[in-house]
Amino acid sequence: KNEVEQSPQNLTAQEGEFITINCSYSVGISALHWLQQHPGGGIVSLFMLSSGKKKHGRLIATINIQEKHSSLHITASHPRDSAVYICAVRKGGADGLTFGKGTHLIIQP
């Protein structure tokens, strides 16, 4: 079993819909990252969380340390949000990231 599991693997939605991507992990962590990868391959860190909730524009990320679960929400989704969203954790005591398999999101106009 992978240490970081994401769901769903693929998600297609209509423009304007509220999007939720989930991440569960089975190891102790010091931080969790949500990453965005566009076609063409570049990876951008959207959020780094160790507790609670963060918001940036239409994106919201939450984490529940006790339940070992995090969610990424996109409000008022737009076709330019189409990308692969990757959950990654920094295991306690380590600096490198362990990644989920990613969620391939397509927002149709």
Next chain:
Amino acid sequence: DAGVIQSPRHEVTEMGQEVTLRCKPISGHNSLFWYRQTMMRGLELLIYFNNNVPIDDSGMPEDRFSAKMPNASFSTLKIQPSEPRDSAVYFCASSPRQHARRNSGNTIYFGEGSWLTVV
């Protein structure tokens, strides 16, 4: 700052040839990471350095892979000899060293990746 700079962006090479991938981290960042991305396995950590010192190379697949960081502004990942199964996108990333008291780490910045095809 120009961000993390990787070269080459694309390389096609023949099996058995030596491949060298290069990375310039963001100035002032103390940690440098090499990751590999394939369709089958997704993103995986190969090796990382703190203050130019290799800390964890347990992700390096085998002896054909080696990485160096001779100074704070340059790192290389070398594959010798290369094999078709090494075909992947290789990402370099850097981050400031995690703050010791908070122990929550810092955000991470990725290069654009080096797309390697071994035929």
